[in-house]
Amino acid sequence: MSTGNVSYIKDFVIVGFPGLHPRYYGFVSAVLFFIYVCTMVGNAVFFTLLIISKSLQKPVYYFLLNLAVCDVLFSTTTLPKIISRYWFHDGSISFLGCFVQMFSVHYFGTVSSYVLALMAIDRYAAICYPLRYHTIMTDRNVFILSCVAWVWSCAVPLMLVIRAYPLPFCAENTIAQCYCDHFSITSLACTDKTLYTFPALVSALIVLLGSLTIIVFSYSAIIVAVLRISSAKGTLKTFSTCSPQLIIIALFFLPRCLNYLFTNIGIKFSNDLRVVIVMLYSLLPPMINPLIYCLRTEEVKKILRRLLQNKQIGVPLQLP
Template identity: 60%
Template sequence: MAQRNQSIVTEFILTGFPGLHQEYYGLVSAALFLVYLVTMIANATVIFLFATDCSLHKPMYYIILNLSVCDVLFSTTTLPKIITKYWFQSGSISFTACFVQMYFVHYLGSVNSFILFQMALDRYLAICHPLRYPHLLTTSNILILSITAWTTAKAGPLMLVIRAYPLPYCASNIITHCYCDHIGITTLACTDRAPHAVPAFVAAMLTLLGPLAFIIFSYCSIIIAVHKIANVQGHLKSLSTCSTQLIIISLYYLPRCFVYLASTLGITFSADVRVVIIMLYSLAPPMMNPLIYCLRAKDMRESLLKLFCR
């Protein structure tokens, strides 16, 4: 069946932003390249600081290291192709390469969600159970959780690819998106999409809402615990330690929840708006995360200052 598919559709065409006029292609490609460059430099800096400064070898910074690696991989998976589309007017992607990109898009998105779960767990234990924190969230436990996240996240995306690849693609090969994802590909199949859409939606909800449910619980518990602190300065210090994670989590989850909720309620908006929203929550967090760490995390700021002083 796969051979038959490839004999009919040998490549897909990524439209990028559907309503964008050709006169703006150069500007958009330059903007996307700048986003990619900032993302790579900022996350590479975080990885370099962690590798060279032993004072950062703490559970929280192991989690940040995982997130930086995931952000680098996700940006490298999605951005170069859409940059070449606008820079060199080359929007085509081979049949197999599109499915490979789809796998990594969903895989790295799942890993990201599990890493945010670890960040919430770290803050929950640090504030709600400070005496047990050093014993529960040791470096070895964080490594186990990280390896588990990177390993278990493979299952869902792999099943999506296995189920979607053999479908008959004999109609349009134009994907209204900046990269290949499950919805964009399977809507082009010459068959009923429902049997494939429902399992994909359930998998996405489990990956997205499972960690989000714990994150909401953990921060509600943190707010309650902080209000029990009589010292106003203690209030501010405890909330300050969580503000970084709240910013990151908001950048990641809120736009995604909006897109899924709109789809479930039947709220429709133009293809341009949908692509812009998806690109915002795909590109903004990887670029903003390391900037937030360096500005908010005291150890990271000090390590960065020492690097510049050297």
């Protein structure tokens, strides 16, 4: 049913990688399924360790719990649909379902950015104010900050959905992306897109650059403090601990900012390259966050070794 040039779309079709040859569908779906399994298993291990070990029940790991929950929900929102697109040749998604996915994608991405900022503040307090750390980062304060991050994150995604949902859409219903996001949906609308894309760009950059500013300030202060008080060996150890986290932060924030800017200021690059970039910064952090933030830490490695040793000799599980 249509009126003029406008059609009432009942569903969208997720294309994924536009230029991908059908012979590679099986390989791509297997890679995406592997990423999804790794994300689920890695975060499940962290959830289990946090529950059974009292020594991990401290502020930094509570923030990591928020990040892990967010990573699991984000991956579950996006990956099953694109896997089915290549595995079962089913890329269709309902009109309402597409907007629900759009909200979820931007919501969990916003929560992640805020949680990363809170984790940077936690490290700043621990290293720069060690004597006051336990009075600053109490369980109550961590709970309040976490709740604020989850509640406040609703604002921008909800605004994007409310403004995009009533748009008139043309007959074209193919989403040139691996999931429904604001840019992919609004680009199909039969109206002036500037009124919708520019406010979305400003909102996204405020969220990303605001969180990134806090992170840069926190880690800069940490580096200055460590250089002042630590020996060369201590400084090297601190940098080796922080560098993987900074890599993840850079992988999360910088490609997002560049993608939003390039997309909205008219810099052209192929759809396939854009989709690859989006998938890299969307899927790699959730997969490797458990390894970088949890399984690399000495405290978690000791608990894992104790678990494996107890299992081998049949000793009942007793963790501090």
